[in-house]
Amino acid sequence: MVKSMTSFGRASNDEGSKYLFSIEMKSVNSRYLDINIKLPKNLIPLEEQIRKLINEKLNRGKVDVYINQKSYSSGEGLARLNLNLAESYYKCLLEIEEKFNVKNDITVSHIARFTDVIEIVEEEDNIEKKFEFLKPLIEEALEKMEKMRVAEGEKLKDDILLKLKDIEIFVNNIEELADAIPVTYKSKLEARIKELLDKIDIDEARIAQEAAIIADKAAVDEEIIRLKSHIDQVRKTFKETEPIGRKLDFIIQEMNREANTIASKSTDINMTNYVINIKNLIEKIREQVQNIE
Template identity: 65%
Template structure:
């Protein structure tokens, strides 16, 4: 099933626990899988395990993961007092008071606010317990992301198929124009020669040769065949049950290459205009493909 790379998922711990975890994940299109995890410092040792869970479920996209943690029990930290440092701050304040003859407004609260006088020591949590609690939450968030990716992917598929049909119609029109080029060129050449060489016999073999040379230069049969093949390959690729973004991107490049070749061989403004429409539609497909996993 085709999947988009744009998605969002969220999961949260049940109420009534001593601690609560909430996980939010969002992803946008990216050439590769780029995972950025933001979580409490005490959980950094779990980062690699979390990455492995996500990597098994997602193949491409820039994924931002936000893990928040709240503790409601007694194991929330310990305040430590650096009494020696507090005494040094106090001595400095008394010296300022004495030498500058300023009002004595030294207080316990003021000294406690100085850097490193009181520090909070975070008590270590059991990482195994934390991982066992957040793992199902990560999976739940990924389930939501996957559902959203599938729904968005189906919309992209419908849109791309409609654009493929548009290109196929233009290709049919180009083929008709290409078939009429030799006949039209021969007629124009004869009319021009008749105008310039009125009353002079015209060498029909030379006209036939000129028409043959132009027909060979303007022939787009091979390019049309390859372009149709690419369109068919794109439709079959859209039905694959695997990541197809990179493959579609390559097919788009080949389609664009064939369109450019047809444009370079075009001698009719009508054909050129249709090729421009094809290139414009290919570009729209390319923009959609950029968001496919």
């Protein structure tokens, strides 16, 4: 099954639930699976569990995950006092009083307001309970991404197969031209020699030999065979059930290599034009393959 790496998924639970969450996931193409998770501070202990769920479902792509906690029931956390930090703040205030000779109005409430002196810490049991609410939402968002990946992947597959048909037509045209190259070159060589050496006998064997040498240098039979083989490999790869993006990328590189070799051997303007069309189509396919998982 062909899957695109471009996808989006969203999920949220109903108002009135004990824990209210909304989740958004989006992915774009990437050589590897790159997961970036943004979630509230109190949910950070769940990051690895969330990452594991995504790893089990996706193979490639740059995935951005946004988890919002709309609200949560009061009293679900514990207040924790950082005495060392409170003492440090207190000493700083005393130093300010002594240094600038200002009135000391330090109270407990003043010190308690400083950052992280008193913080709310989620109880471990509550963190696990929250994951029980989060897990089905993450799975729902992933399922929506999966459906989008499959739908986009099928579109990519259909378009690539159409381009492969066009490439095949150009390859067949090149094959026909390649078969005619020795005969065409021999005729041109004979005409040119007759023009230069009027009334002088021409050594037909030598002309045939020269034509054979040129034909050998310009032979693209092997390249055509390999190019056709690569086209068949792409079609067969589309039938595989495993992720195929990297494999397709390699095959397309090999197709481009064969097209370049044919271009370097071309002695015919029509053949060169066919190769240009092939390379143009291969480049378009390569861009599409970059987005296949």
